[in-house]
Amino acid sequence: MPGRELTVAARLSVPATAKKGEPVEIRIAIQHPMETGFRFGIDGRAIPKNVINRFSCRFEGAEVFSAEMGSGISANPFLDFYATAEKSGTFEFEWIDDAGVRGRESAKIEVA
């Protein structure tokens, strides 16, 4: 099964409900080798660098948090950050790696 066809796995933790304007903790782990470009394959050639270089979290279209990342971030990158929701809505998460492969996740939140 070629690696590209497998959909990227990601595990996400977003509270289902929150009070208006209170900080909510968001945690996400994305399966990705974060290939540094410094490793060599069995053929002696360098394995090309390929890391998730940008991650963003939007709430109802507005960007709340973003990360520019390099090979110094561990494989299967993990991020834990905060956002607020003034009203019920959807968090959208997007990321892209050096090879141009995009990933996305989303989660709804109910605001009291």
Added chain:
Amino acid sequence: MLGASLAAGFGRAAFAQVPIENGMNAIVRDLTGGAAMREGRVRLQLPRLADNGTSVPLKVTVQSPMTAADRVRSISILSPRNPRPLMATFRFGEESPRAEVMTRVRLNGTQRVLAIAQMSDGSFWSATSEVEVTESACLDAS
């Protein structure tokens, strides 16, 4: 700093304290435009001894009211020993309630990791955290 390391004495691998010339200082100058970085407000937490250098937990917190007038714009994490000194930059949107991030990083040996926060008033604040990174006990050729 080198002299202090060598004098640190018995059991310390003094050579491990010498930062490699990886270009971190140039990146710091680019980020800050040469402005002074103040100490305080930034708290950078990593374990004193890493379980493994491929994945070290990192938490960075910046004290800030996070109001429109007084907030954190970004936090950058830098390494003096990794081949690429700029490890990540986290940016906080207008609605972000807290300048606090946890992630996991690769550390290429024992080193003092640096965090630089840029505030909405243009000021820069920094903190460091020293991490010991040891080699695995046994060779693993699997």
Added chain:
Amino acid sequence: MRLLVATVVCGASLALAADRPAPLRSGVEFTGSDARALQADDVANPGMLWVSRGEKLWSEPAGTSGKSCADCHGDAAKSMKGVAARTVHLEERINDCHAGRQDARAFEPESQPLLSLAAYVAYQSRGMPMAIEDTPQNHASLERGRALYHRRSGQLNLACSQCHDDNWGKKLAAETLSQGHPNAFPEYRLSWESVGSLARRIRACYSGIRAEMPEYGSPDLADLETYLGWRSSGLPIESPGVRR
């Protein structure tokens, strides 16, 4: 560092140790505190990403059969519960189904889809005690595994028992020697930056004592897995574990 190891263990008693360490302790007790915290966190545990992927693969048709695992085995939470507790050579068993019953090309050893399915299946037994018994079917393998476990080999001339029976709990450089149990596999090792199988871990140990690593699928690896499975009886399954 390695010279120190040889000095310590050469002085160890050559008398036959009891078959199982007492008390029986999972590797989670000996690994780093950060790895231990990661294992307990279902979002941050990187091994869970393989479980998630395995869950997706479970429902995908494979091979010329056009059947998915779910088509025969239904809900894995029910049908696979307890399987990892009583089955050795889990990855081979999954591959047998994939190649034999789904009529698909066999997975390569340590390939991502195979590890994902193994992680998902083993996860269904999380918390259950290891229960590999000495049966007429596996007795020969178990005895061969036992003999291998106690035999010195490699340039360092060490037997598994010398570290994992005689010296568990003691330091090896910055790490603490575990009892060498298989109850957390497939596991995410920080040093691998990936989930890996018990077979990979045993191969890693062979390289650690500077011995030639047995090939995947070799009888020596299979026999050691049988013995290690039996030897860990009673320990709760932690898959997917996190170790250094």
